[in-house]
Amino acid sequence: MQCQTCGDATSPSFNECQNCYTPLGQPAVTPGLETHSVRGIGRAASVAVGVTAAFYLLSALAPVAGMVLARQAERDGDSDVLLGAMLLEVALSLPFVVAYLTAAVLVIIWTWRARKNIDAFPGALPSLGQGWAIAGWLVPFANFVVPARVVANIARDSLWRRSTPGLVGVWWAAWLLFSVGERLFSRKNDLEYARLPETAVDRADFQAYVDYYQGALGRNAIPAIACVVAAVSFIVLIRRISAAQQDRIARATPAWPVAPGMPVPGAYAPGMPVPAGAPGPFAAPQPVVAPAPQVPADTPPAAPMVPPVAGGTIGA
Template sequence: MRTPLAAPHWTVPMLCQTCGDATSPSFDECQNCYTPLGQPAVTPGLETYSVRGIGLAASIAVGVTAAFYLLSSLAPVAGMVLARQAERDGNSEVLLGALLVEGLLTLPFVVAYLAAAVLVIIWTWRARKNIDAFPGALPVLGQGWAIAGWLVPFANFVVPVRVVANIARDSLWRRSTPWLVVVWWAAWLVFSVGERLFTRKNDLEFARLPETAVDPEDFQAYVDYYQGALGRNAIPAIACVVAAASFIMLIRKISAAQQDRIARATPAWPFAPVPGGFAPGAPGTFAPPQPVAAPAPQPVAAPAPQPVAAPAPQAAADTPPASPQVPPVAGGTIGA
């Protein structure tokens, strides 16, 4: 006697609720986004923040700041032109125009820099706050460092990059720090340190210039100063542009990834939910009770008038009465 074969056991792979990839029971987390098996995209009950709008505003502010700094670093070009003009005219007061141009270009940079700093700090705090609600995330520093890290002296050379690297890893599904974070912070350090050093160098060189230019040698000294300042400004200017471009890319990537993950945690009903029950087509998803509209009153049709039967005429008095009815007999007919 042959033993019947057992029916094949088919297993349906579980899909990750964060990235949608098929997961394997051999691992306790998704191999794509590192979300623990069975966990939702966002931990219920933990607050999340929108980062798309503030990220766009911060990106624009960072770009505008870099543009204004690039213009201010080119201010020595105007100084060289005015120094040569002063030499031709023999008028040293023309040199004051170079200081005016530098001030007009520096003021917008300072305003844009302060606005960008505020927006970047807000964006960093919100993005850092969001990863606390992402199952599988590995926070390194507390939420407060997302703000204090930019403001505390000396700590602002290390803490901001650690916070942003942590945000990037947990938002972009990486276990290692993305290279874009390294490029951004390296360029930022070159800009921050170089801008301070070269600004001090320019101030010392300017203090050695003659207060009142009289002969051609004095005017040439101003031309040489502005040429040297233009070359010194080139290094922090290039670093500023690289840092701004890489940071804008980081903001856009992280903001888009976080918004997409938060959107996955928002229930979307494929059908109208059943009041107080489960939504069809979405197993395991509870539909909140919905108000049920009262049915509209239906018009009641008036009963049709029934015809009134006329009374039967009375039989004539002289008509003989009908013979009495005979009870029915089996096999017979009714009536006589």
């Protein structure tokens, strides 16, 4: 006997498949339970996560341009050049915020769909309800733990694991380091910038700006590295989980052609209305009617021939 989920041979000595843990005799997807496609939303979420990480890297490297502009301002003796560095940071932070919000929405949708799908997988062991796939990201303090538990549950039941894949731990540790580090170092950068002279007039003032940007670049390094690790690991998780779920859902979809005697989706059945002009096998069979015998049409009887009589003509 073969498992309907992974195709491996099963043994009656066990109550479940030893590869995918589906109970013996159970289909890949429980009939009647709704499933959702995660391939498209998974791709969109992966792209959004990657774009967000790229924009954050650009904003984290913005102090490099700040150092260059500060030295240029010192050589030219023009403090207005320093405004360019501040405007550059603002210009790079706006696309990051937009990409971050977009990625957050797509990731939440993907997480909810993937979590809902495992309810239809026989042998799955969900530990948290579907609502936590959304609320876990939004509830304060809970968002430090719940999203990791939800994704770990999805990964185990989608990738046929009894233990949580290590990549989930790498992703969540890097995400927490980025989230906390970005807030702390961003606040530190703001405090350091507030201490700078509003108008640089001498060499010491310009050097203070150079030192600030050097320090900001070093402080940004930790959350930037964590951001890249979190983004790459999460993209890999999304792609692996999406592919595994789509493959399992596809196994539960009847293939074409079907066995003889099985109903064919979309085919005509007796008593079923068929649209006019439906071609091929979708058209209703038409009854064969034998041609009617040709019956000669009745002809009116011929009028009797009366011989002409003399004097019968007017004027004769």
